[in-house]
Amino acid sequence: MKRLLIPLLASATFLWAACTSNESSPVTSAPAQPAAEEAHQHGAHTEHGNTQQPAAEQAYACPMHPDVTSDKPGTCPKCGMTLVRTTNTATPSYQMNVAFTPAQLTAGKPITMSFRPQATNNAEAQVPLAVVHEKKMHLIIVSQDLSEFYHEHPELQASGRYEVPFTFKTGGPYVLYQDYQPEGSSHQLARQEVTVAGPRKPAFQFRNEQLRWQQNGYQAVLSFDKPTSVGQPTTVSVQVSRNGQPVTDLDNYLGAKGHMVVISQNTEQYLHVHPQEARSSAGSAIGFNSAFEQPGIYRVFLQFKHAGQVQTADFTLNVVTATT
Template sequence: MTLTTYFALTSCFASEATNAASTVAASGDDHDGVYVYSCVMHPEVTSTKAGDTCPKCSMNLEHTGRPAGNGKTYRMDFSAQPAQLAAGQPATLSFRPMVQGEDQTPMPLAVVHEKKIHLIIVSKDLSEFFPEHPKFKASGRYDLPFTFQTGGEYVLYQDYTPAGAGHQLGRQEVTVAGPPKPAVEFSKDQMQWRANGYQATLAFDKPLTTGQLLGMRIGIKKNGQPVTNLDKYLGALGYVVVISENTKQYLHMHPNDQTDRGPNISFNTSFAQPGLYRVFLQFNHDRQIRTGNFTIHVAPAAT
């Protein structure tokens, strides 16, 4: 198994909110620059300025009570058993969140969207998508039994939040031994998904270009009729994961607050980099989790 690990958060929202806050720490609010504020719907969005709003859903960021800038660097330790992953062979994927330089110190995680770790496994060509939630063990690690069905290159992402700290993202690339399936090339926009009588349609309120806030809507039908009785999953009517073609840009989004239960699910988002992206949707209907997917192209901002 080959392994490459990245620890930087790739969500453009988190970096923009944090960087903006660092220049306005002395605005007059006694808490400005001292405590972290975050979005209850999008915990990766943080600021140190009271009164800031979330660029994804426009909600006011909430005071978390945790000090800003604890100076710690976090990383996700990953191992697999067996170490050489192979297609068709059951394996255990194991994760341990750690503070750099404090490897033996247990690090508790906060529950965010009903789970402590949200694990996303995708094939490198982004044709396969596996959302998982590893379980905590007495060893201090979070383990997941998993069997890769085909060989090839895969990418693992972990969304997690250390208790008292901000949102983190772990990323690893793994090679699975065995015959790979033929690679799928995505080149055209795919704004509609269909399966088992369901249809989901993706739409944006503006042309897809970088550097602007976009309203994103997904409308869901079953057998041609709007679905108005969606059930919640992970605390919301659904969620979306967006991954760039090179797998380096990653965004995990939960929807805006809404009083109805469909047929539309609304999000706010933006894109820092142009290019092709795959969009993965999960929603809950008739007591079953459904997974849809789309393909979009984001153009550079007009100059």
């Protein structure tokens, strides 16, 4: 384990949660995938856009990692979450119903995004969602070239749908991800591609690795305990400073000191980094190991809050093919 370089922060484990989606339908009912981190590395398979999980064989499982099971209470060795008693023998399958008002997406014009998670075996039944990092749904919006990133939180309405207002800045293709957890089930990820009318800006092609970010007087630096390569566990470290001085008093943002989303250049590999509760004395932090499944360029988006303001740092990471 390598200690994170965020100075004097409460211990925060960053769990790299990998999810892949084959779904690309624009706004129709969108099959959701379990964002069961590393699910496809542990026997899950994809069928018609849904990731199928193997039946649970034990009485307790990690809500974040369904592959971690036990016959007695305990904590997950991957993320430290408390194992919960399982009531179903298999993970249900879900899909996301998506709608926009107005239906035409146009740059510069406000819209309302509306989402309704559905169980595939009972589309009419309401699907209660658990609160994860202070919200029931996390909506990630990126331009297809990954030069734009937005993190929104649709709220439950009396209609049973989760809604959020939004305005696209420019025209062109975008990708939407909904990260959520039905009560009693594992994390899910839905993905849609949409096209926004209006003036477009030239698409940017990220090619070079960039692990430093600087804006608004802040600087954030990413480092890893080893070169990032396919299939090799890595530990990420983050160092945040302001005006050249280490930041020692980050505010909690959504119940944690930081949040990170990692998306592959083709937008099909999605990794959500979940911070964990403090595990050691003040001033230290723990990095958590994970592995990338595909080589290539990834965009990394780190959000942290300081002095009452949320900052969004972006990086570019190159994952190489493992050598023998």
